[in-house]
Amino acid sequence: MPSKKNSPKESQLAGTQTPDRANTNAKLQSLEVFRSDATEQALRTNQGVKVADNQNTLKAGARGPSLLEDFIMREKITHFDHERIPERIVHARGTGAHGYFQTYQAHSSLTKAGFLQDPEKMTPVFVRFSTVQGPRGSGDTVRDVRGFAVKFFTDEGNFDLVGNNMPVFFIQDAIKFPDFVHAVKPEPHNEIPTGGSAHDTFWDFVSLVPESAHMVMWAMSDRAIPKSLRTMQGFGVHTFRLINAEGKSTFVKFHWKPKAGVCSLVWDEAQKLAGKDTDYHRRDLSEAIEMGDYPEWEFGVQIVPEEDEHKFDFDLLDPTKLIPEELVPVTPLGKMVLNRNPDNFFAETEQVAFCPGHIVPGIDFSNDPLLQGRLFSYTDTQISRLGGPNFHEIPINRPLAPNHNGQRDAQHRTTLDKGRASYEPNSVDGGWPKETPAAASDGGFESYPERIEAHKIRQRSESFSDHFSQARLFFNSMSKPEQEHIIAAYSFELGKVEREHIRTREVNEVLANIDLELARRVALNLGLPAPKAGTVEVKKSSLKASPALSQMNLLASDIKGRKVAILVADGVDGASVDGIVKALEAESAHPKVLGPTSAPVKTADGKSLAVDASMEGSPSVTFDALWVPGGKAAINALSADGVAMHFLLEAYKHLKAIGVHADVKALLDTLHLKTDAGLIVGDDGKAHAAFITAIAKHRVWEREAAAKAIPA
Ligand code: HDE
Numbered sequence: 001m002p003s004k005k006n007s008p009k010e011s012q013l014a015g016t017q018t019p020d021r022a023n024t025n026a027k028l029q030s031l032e033v034f035r036s037d038a039t040e041q042a043l044r045t046n047q048g049v050k051v052a053d054n055q056n057t058l059k060a061g062a063r064g065p066s067l068l069e070d071f072i073m074r075e076k077i078t079h080f081d082h083e084r085i086p087e088r089i090v091h092a093r094g095t096g097a098h099g100y101f102q103t104y105q106a107h108s109s110l111t112k113a114g115f116l117q118d119p120e121k122m123t124p125v126f127v128r129f130s131t132v133q134g135p136r137g138s139g140d141t142v143r144d145v146r147g148f149a150v151k152f153f154t155d156e157g158n159f160d161l162v163g164n165n166m167p168v169f170f171i172q173d174a175i176k177f178p179d180f181v182h183a184v185k186p187e188p189h190n191e192i193p194t195g196g197s198a199h200d201t202f203w204d205f206v207s208l209v210p211e212s213a214h215m216v217m218w219a220m221s222d223r224a225i226p227k228s229l230r231t232m233q234g235f236g237v238h239t240f241r242l243i244n245a246e247g248k249s250t251f252v253k254f255h256w257k258p259k260a261g262v263c264s265l266v267w268d269e270a271q272k273l274a275g276k277d278t279d280y281h282r283r284d285l286s287e288a289i290e291m292g293d294y295p296e297w298e299f300g301v302q303i304v305p306e307e308d309e310h311k312f313d314f315d316l317l318d319p320t321k322l323i324p325e326e327l328v329p330v331t332p333l334g335k336m337v338l339n340r341n342p343d344n345f346f347a348e349t350e351q352v353a354f355c356p357g358h359i360v361p362g363i364d365f366s367n368d369p370l371l372q373g374r375l376f377s378y379t380d381t382q383i384s385r386l387g388g389p390n391f392h393e394i395p396i397n398r399p400l401a402p403n404h405n406g407q408r409d410a411q412h413r414t415t416l417d418k419g420r421a422s423y424e425p426n427s428v429d430g431g432w433p434k435e436t437p438a439a440a441s442d443g444g445f446e447s448y449p450e451r452i453e454a455h456k457i458r459q460r461s462e463s464f465s466d467h468f469s470q471a472r473l474f475f476n477s478m479s480k481p482e483q484e485h486i487i488a489a490y491s492f493e494l495g496k497v498e499r500e501h502i503r504t505r506e507v508n509e510v511l512a513n514i515d516l517e518l519a520r521r522v523a524l525n526l527g528l529p530a531p532k533a534g535t536v537e538v539k540k541s542s543l544k545a546s547p548a549l550s551q552m553n554l555l556a557s558d559i560k561g562r563k564v565a566i567l568v569a570d571g572v573d574g575a576s577v578d579g580i581v582k583a584l585e586a587e588s589a590h591p592k593v594l595g596p597t598s599a600p601v602k603t604a605d606g607k608s609l610a611v612d613a614s615m616e617g618s619p620s621v622t623f624d625a626l627w628v629p630g631g632k633a634a635i636n637a638l639s640a641d642g643v644a645m646h647f648l649l650e651a652y653k654h655l656k657a658i659g660v661h662a663d664v665k666a667l668l669d670t671l672h673l674k675t676d677a678g679l680i681v682g683d684d685g686k687a688h689a690a691f692i693t694a695i696a697k698h699r700v701w702e703r704e705a706a707a708k709a710i711p712a
Contacts, residue, residue, distance in 0.1 A: 046079070047075075085386065086385050087135060090181055091132055091147045092130070092138075093131045094147065095128070095281065095282035096128040096129070096348060097285060098125070098127075098338065099126075099127065099336060099339050101152055102119065102122055102123070103333060104119060110301075113242070113360055119334075123155075124152075125153065126352060128147065128354070133184050133197065134195030139274030140280045140281035141265060141269075141274050142195035142196050142274055143220075143489065143493075145224065146226060147163075148163045148164055150234075153400045154360055156401060156442070157358070158399045159358060159359055160357075161236055161254055162354045165232040165235070166215065166219070167218075168215045168237065169237055171212065171320075171370065172318055173373070173460065180205060183204065184202045198493040198496040200498055203494060203497045204499070207510055210468070210536075211464070211467050213467050214321070214467070214468075215320060216471075218474065221486050225264050225266075225267065225270040226263075227698075230258060230285065231258055231260050234254075234256030235253070236255070237319055238371040240365060241364040243362055244362070246440075247448075248306075250305055253322075255330045258296070260296075261554055261556030263554075266485075268654065269621045277621075294339045303328065313469075314466060315463035316366070317369070319371070321470055324543055326548065351394045353394070355378035357379065361438070361443060361444070364448045388412050389410050393412070404433040408422045466539045468513045468536060469540070472514050473541045476545045477549040479550050481704060482551065486518070487525075491521075507526070512532065513535070516533050519531040558587065559624075561590065562590070563625075564625045564626070564627060565594050565623040566591055567615065567644055567647060568594070568629065568634060569641070569644075571601075572604065576630040583688040592613065594612065594618055595614060595615070596614065598611060598614045603631070615647050620650040623656070625656050628661060631661075635663050638667075639670075649673075649712035652673050652707060654699075655678070655703050655707060656700070659688075660679075660680070660681055661681075661682075662681055664681070668681075672709075676702060
């Protein structure tokens with residue numbers, strides 16, 4: 001369990017409170033009158049009547065029939081009968097958190113957006129992370145793209161940046177989205193598989209639609225099995241515009257870079273976690289916030305001046321392309337900190353309604369045809385999901401900025417509009433509410449007056465026709481272990497495809513155009529004939545590799561927030577446990593003492609040592625690293641305990657840092673585990689330091705070949 005509890009108010013108000021910060025928080029809190037607290041309140045009906053008996057239905061006699069007049073029971077059951085709302089068509093499984101955004105400085109040369117001007121200002125945000133394919137109850141750790149949607153409650157209205165943890169997308173035109181989603185969703189006849197893309201219809205579609213090649217490569221990479229939501233990058237994907245006070249437009253791509261570094265699960269671990277802890281990612285996020293380990297991201301933009309729009313060997317409007325950071329580095333704008341868990345999952349995380357069309361003055365769209373389609377889809381889908389056009393009145397969606405206009409009525413309207421005029425212009429209400437002319441700052445929203453002279457046609461731009469060069473760039477930018485994981489992922493997924501012609505098409509017509517060796521290896525694993533070189537002439541990318549794409553280059557240098565299991569049993573050396581706990585806590589990591597059961601164990605010197613959990617209840621897949629302290633009797637007990645042995649073998653197989661007391665060496669030999677850069681034997685300060693260094697490296701990649709032989 002998390003140790004340092006943080007009440008919502010405390011955590012929201014955490015940090016040095018400048019008057020402005022306090023104001024922002026106070027303003028938010030004062031607007032949150034809808035947060036209901038039942039402490040010391042009587043149980044009442046929805047009509048406010050106090051309830052005397054919440055245990056028994058009104059009946060004719062103790063053993064008689066129930067009476068229709070029982071309005072208390074009827075109200076309660078009727079409400080219950082309607083508790084569910086439709087889940088999101090995609091991104092149904094998600095989790096959210098509150099926090100704030102703070103700009104580093106005024107970015108007035110780029111944009112007039114108010115929340116990007118004053119470094120003292122804290123703009124409240126609500127973030128929802130999600131998977132794409134699975135339903136609401138599906139596993140967190142499946143191979144999938146992750147949604148990364150941020151709602152900024154700015155003083156000038158809500159800005160929703162509805163992005164993903166990958167910088168590109170599967171398709172180029174919104175009209176293909178229903179086709180893509182139908183293909184990736186479970187097969188229609190048996191609704192299998194839940195949460196994944198390893199099935200015929202997905203691979204049928206993507207092997208027929210080569211524009212998906214780049215994004216499929218990302219989905220087969222380690223990015224699709226993130227270690228935690230806190231270790232994911234976020235991307236706005238499309239090119240947007242920022243507009244400054246002079247009306248000057250600049251193209252940008254939005255980026256979120258996590259302070260905790262970028263890292264992933266290994267595939268076997270991800271699969272096991274989907275069963276052992278379906279809630280692994282949402283639990284990690286909410287516990288981190290509870291413990292005060294507030295996740296933090298740097299917000300940045302890649303900036304492309306208008307005049308450079310056509311200077312790249314791809315089209316800025318094509319959402320299947322990224323701008324390599326080596327060509328245009330990310331300029332940091334500010335930071336986002338998540339510091340408050342929702343009080344109510346349904347009211348906040350489920351009812352939050354994002355829309356890429358929610359922008360504020362200083363931000364504008366590009367003509368990316370995928371983005372343009374999204375501008376329609378999100379509001380439309382909320383109308384059926386949230387039951388009408390008033391979803392902006394649901395507390396979590398309400399802007400902090402006032403929102404007076406002539407829109408009235410419809411289902412679930414909660415605002416009581418005063419005045420007679422629900423039209424504009426009017427004279428009966430003094431003309432209010434009135435338009436605000438666009439201005440350098442604080443003016444009304446004005447679209448960027450882009451000049452367009454064109455024919456009305458259904459056509460894909462020729463500049464969107466290169467589908468393989470960035471997929472190749474991505475593969476070439478990966479480290480050896482990352483490339484091996486990609487090969488394994490294609491082999492695993494295509495191995496689940498029943499129709500051979502689909503497997504063959506993906507290998508010969510897609511993979512062979514990306515990289516012949518990749519295609520050859522996958523073909524070998526599938527028992528297909530060796531593919532010939534691809535027939536598509538692939539544009540030469542100006543870069544051989546983009547190091548910014550490899551997660552190996554994106555690790556954090558510290559071990560802050562990492563979870564370390566310490567295995568104990570009766571007879572453990574108490575001082576040995578103390579030593580490692582102190583060393584880890586000094587690095588702000590979270591050691592957890594695990595015993596054979598949840599009961600305390602006896603140390604070698606007869607003291608009682610409380611354990612945080614049992615090894616079975618907190619399996620190795622939920623930890624970053626493992627330590628086995630000294631104490632001969634304890635080591636003997638662990639050696640005879642299958643759960644403990646499995647724990648050790650599995651941590652080794654998943655390439656985690658392991659530190660053991662010298663007395664455990666014999667056991668390592670029995671299990672055929674060889675010491676390496678991440679398997680440290682010793683119990684002194686030097687061993688502790690080596691262990692901490694190994695944890696910071698995240699995985700012991702050089703162990704991967706040896707780990708394959710481990711049956712765990
Ligand atoms: Fe979405 N998407 N999407 N999408 N999307 C939805 O909106 C859609 C796309 C993304 O946590 C839906 O409220 C179309 C790209 C996220 O609530 C729906 C197209 C990116 C979320 C919808 C796309 C995204 C959604 C379902 C192609 C990354 C979850 C429920 C034109 C930049 C937001 C809802 C949350 C959700 C439509 C493509 C990200 C159906 C038509 C590209 C993070 O409206």
